[in-house]
Amino acid sequence: MPSPNQLPALIAVACFFWLLHNLEGHQVIEQPKLSFFGVFFTAAVASYAASFGTRWFPGANGRFSHNDREPFKGVRVRARVLNKPRKFSLPVLILCIVLRIEVFYRVSQDLQYDQDDDNDPGATMWDAIGSWLTSSQASHLFPVSLLALGAYWSLTQEPKSTFFCRGQGSKVVTLLQWIGILLDAVIITTAWRIIAWARTIKSRLQTVTAILLGAAILTGLISWTSPYVHTKAATYDFKGLGSLYLFDIIVDGLVLSAFLISTTLVVEESTPLSLVATITFITGLSAVIQQILRTGTWEAISPFTTWLAFNLVCVGFSSFLFTYGIRSVLFIPRLLLVFALISLTISATIYIPLSYELEEAHPLRDIIFDSRKASDRFRINAAMSDSLRVAIEVYKERNHGRDPPKGFDLWFNYANKHRSAIIDHFPQIENDILPFWGMSPSEIREGVRRAAQEPDIAILQIKNGQPQHNLPSANPYKAVMDDLVEAIKAFAEHLPDMELAVNMDERPRVLVPWEEVNRRIKAAKRGWLHRLLPRDVDVLGEMTKPQPSLLGDPQANGNFTSAKALREMTALACPPGTAARAGTYWDTRDLCIECTRPQSVYHFLLDWDIAQDICHQPDLFRLHSFYMTPPELKPLQQLLPVFSRAKTNSYSDILLPLRRISENSNLPSDGFNMKWKGLAWRGKVNRHESSRDHLHGGHQERLVHIFTGASKSDRTRIMLPVDDKRYGFEDMPTTEVNSFLPTDVGFVEYKACNSKDKGGCEVTPESEPQSKPDLEVLRYQYVMVMDTDNGPPRDFLRVLRSSSAPFVASIFKEWYSDRLMPWVHFVPIDLRFHALHSTLAYFTGLQSLDVNGRKVLMEGRPGDGKWIAEEGRRWASRAIRKEDEQIYLFRLLLEWGRVTNDNRDELGYALGP
Known part of the structure; x- marks a missing residue:
């Protein structure tokens, strides 16, 4: 059971992790400046209200009692006597907070990370390093560095998105991230100095209130005077969204207030370094344990890096405890904690090599085989009615016991007359x-x-x-x-x-x-x-x-x-x-x-319905x-x-x-084996408005960037043979993988308005994708099919009816969508494209790929690609004909005619005895 002096530390840690794991997913991120104003103002009100209840806080007489139940017992506070803050410290602190918000806003609005550097200087652990270096002495530098490096590695092992950065923008983002680190250090040390000289808990909380209120007012002024708030207002109705946004503001503000209040109590008992190190340790340890549990999967393919990060976190924090003289952390004695870390290190050293398992066969082989069996079951289930009586019973079973509509017998005869492959589905x-x-x-x-x-x-x-x-x-x-x-x-x-x-x-x-x-x-x-x-x-x-x-x-x-x-x-x-x-x-x-x-x-994408x-x-x-x-x-x-x-x-x-208004039905006559080996895609973009997110994260832009604009730091995780029988994942430069995969991807036409930045409808030079001549994509064995900016792919059926295998990346459904099965009639591709290289390599193979000093030869499976192409073409000729459109329309309109009729309860069809 934690003591009253340990409770603030527990609250501070809990509030930090709540904000860490929830704030990024809240609606407040959509409007950061306005949201920070609301959160700071709410936290200021909560902190001011809490200042009137300080008699229930530990140290209510003005000083904390230092005893054996301190949150960080035995800490050697060598910087306890601080210089008195200057008169301008408070306004400087508020200004730094506002500048930090502006830096965050610019980074999040422009680009998310520096594409030219594998290490992200804006990561959470680097923010902590700045504050540590300003408050720790040289003897603490080594354990702090170990802990920071281990935590950083544990947090940066996640696979990267295909959202990309290009041009000079990435260098600006890097500079802003380093400025953010410096501001973090200034904010922490200045705030500590100001709060430490407030001698009572009430005065400390009122100081926190002043800081939050000043930051809120200045942030609000900047937000309302920003040119971005004067754009044309929309006339939509949120229907409750405003209340959800307000709820997030209030909750985040209250949690921030609780974090700051508990932090002011904790740092007086020790220093900011103790709390920051503890939070960093818990963050890094939880992240690296998750990586250990995923060792051997495509999510964590570097067991040595994971093991090293785990050891650095454990050794770094253990060294920090001894160097800083901390005999207990929260309510856990130092010796017990170190013993637990040693045990975990030994367990991880044994577990990681044993958990790294390799696949005996490529997963796509089993996925395609299982999909074939599921397709056979689907066809039986979709046309199981061999008589009108059976069709009526199946209809009632699948429609909540409701009788089929009047005229159902006419529809059933019409469908059978035109040899429909779908009767019940x-x-x-x-x-x-x-x-x-x-x-x-x-x-x-x-x-x-x-x-x-x-x-x-x-x-x-x-x-x-x-x-x-x-x-x-x-x-x-x-x-x-x-x-x-x-x-x-x-x-x-x-x-x-x-x-x-x-x-x-x-x-x-x-x-x-x-x-x-x-x-x-x-x-x-x-x-x-x-x-x-x-x-x-x-x-x-x-x-x-x-x-x-x-x-x-x-x-x-x-x-x-x-x-x-x-x-x-x-x-x-x-x-x-x-x-x-x-x-x-x-x-x-x-x-x-x-x-x-x-x-x-x-x-690899398996469940197509969930993926959409x-x-x-x-x-x-x-x-x-x-x-x-x-x-x-x-x-x-x-x-x-x-x-x-x-x-x-x-x-x-x-x-x-x-x-559609124009639908080209011309198809090449050559078969799959006569086509060019490889994947092809051609796109046209004529966009009225283009944002930065569009230019770096749009699904069409990302596809072109992957194959024609990847930088030297872009990495791809791909499944490759480890030996003659087993497969595993490798992390390789994207440009190197591209050089061994046959692809022909590009824009035929690219026009977009970027009026906010350029004053007219044009494509910014740093964002313009590479264009290529518009070749006939259906001459390739594999054709990429993707959504447009406004709707579904316009050429899906054309590719399906050809003898090419469609690679489909889409979130849209059309009337025929539930008749098609992934890995049988088409190859499903996740719109994040993280498995695209592995999927294409399975069909086309790889010849003499250099992987970390060893040559890899991967035989392709063109037979599976040919089967998917031919099965899709055959099924389209049976289930997506013009007659099938009419059969679908007939049934749809019978249903609609009944549901809109006042006598719809009496319009059901029942077969006589």
Whole structure:
């Protein structure tokens, strides 16, 4: 049980780790200047309030009692008698705090790390070194250096993200990071001196209040006078996001106050060095233990570095305890702690070599084999109904006991007539329409009329078996709607009267908070709500005229939405408790391991559905251009029935087959073996607005940088053969791996506006990707397929129908997405691209690769690549034909016609005896 004198130290350590592990993921990081103002102001109020309860604090009489229950017993305080602070010390301290915030803001806004240096001088441990060197004597330098170096190595072994830095910007960031270290040292020593001369606890807390309040006021003034706050305001509705942001501000402010209060009590008992060393030790030890437990995996591939870091942390802190004369840390005696560290060191020395296991076979071999078996089961499950009676039973089983819609028998005959490979598997339709069963039919029809008032929404009306739309001949999307009407005519006579609001934009439109969608789904599953609602007879009238398009003029009629607002809206569409809902992930330097684990085996992507869900991987907010690009049309935050071509899991649009304005169907006739060996990709970017995140973290920019612009310090972790039978991971320079892999990646066209920095629409020289001639990518055996800035890949089906194997990196779903299986019809690629080299090397092989002084020969598996290419082409010719689009449309419209009808309970189809 800790004593009252030890309690402040425990609170200080606990508050530090709470801030360390939670602050980076909070909403406050999105607006750092304003957030620091709120956090400092809250902490100042809390500290001032605490100053009136100092009689309950240890040392309430003005001095602490030094006894055997001190938090750092026996510490030799050689710098206890400090010079009296000068009159200008307090304003200098406040100014340094504000400057430190500005440095943090510039580094986080510009670039995350120095790409030309493997070591990050802005890391946490280097911040601590500055303060130690200013307060420790020469005898303490050696143990402090060991501890700092060990902790630093333990914290920098994480795989790096593909977010990149280029040009002179990285040198500026490095300079700012070193300035930040110097400011940290000045802040700690100046604050210690000022607080140490406040002789009572109450005066100390009031001094802390003055420091926090001064920093808050100055930060607030800078924030409100900054030119960035005078940009055009958005007109979106956060629906609760403001309260979440305010909650984070208050909680962080209270925790910061508790940390500072407890720290002022602890440092008077010892020095700042004791507390900082203890926090550094715990941070480094926890990090290195995690690395030890992951030894042998792709996340921790350097066992010697891990072992050395562990020993440096243990030896450095043990030496520090003896050098500084500390006989106990918190409530743990020094001898017991040192004995525990020695035991851990021996255990780690034995465990690390034994835990480093190698794979007997390449993991992708087993993944592809298992996926083939899963594909066979999927095909049986998707078409198990050999009769109408069985189809009805399967439908009821998969739709909460609900009877199929009226006309289901006609659909079943139509699907069989056209030899559909899919009879029972339509989860996309079921999930898209389910929330609308929680709404009354009249409310749904009113939603269609409301959606019709939005720009770039077309109305499709089916009346008396005749489909028509409302787009005039001059509208550029008329050909798309004509094609949709023509597809429906084949079965329109069997459809009830209905209206559909069809989104013509590439982006999905309905981005509703999770609570509203979940409430509708619960009501739909209960099955009672629609029976209690009044029924109205609603006859279809004249169609609404389409609203003029706002594309190219996003700020017209208040339709402007910033990229930041889009990310916040997307977070609200995630369930409570998910990583994206909890806050943002702004550390683009390191790969988010926790984000990749749910869908990966090693670093290879396995679970495609989970990989497309943004809610557990908020790092993609800054690694995918869709979330960095301001949408030209404001997302709708009410559950309106809008049909779209594609969407992510966060959107509530209803998917339907919708062709694009131009769709090239020409395919090369040569087979897989006749194609060029290698991976190819061509991209076109024509962006209205380009941010720094875009230029260094956009998914298209990152792909091109990996293969054409990697610097000498870029590293790639790749699975390679260790001997004739076993495989392991190696960390190699990216440029060296690229030289042995056949790739042809580049932009055909790249245009982007960077008006904030350059005053016009142009690409900054330091950010312009390398362009290459637009060769025919389908002449390659492997073709990269990626999302655009605004939506899904435009050439997925074209590549799938060719004899090339698609490498797909996407977060979007289309009507056919749940018919395709990863590692069977396409090769799934994580949008972070951390496994791209290993995946390509598995298919193409590596010839005479020099790995740490040894030659590696890796035979490729082109047979697996050919099988995936041919299986995808064959399946597309069976399950993604034009007839399959019509079959999907027929079933979708039967379901929609029923859910919008007032008599929908009586419109079920039941087979007679």
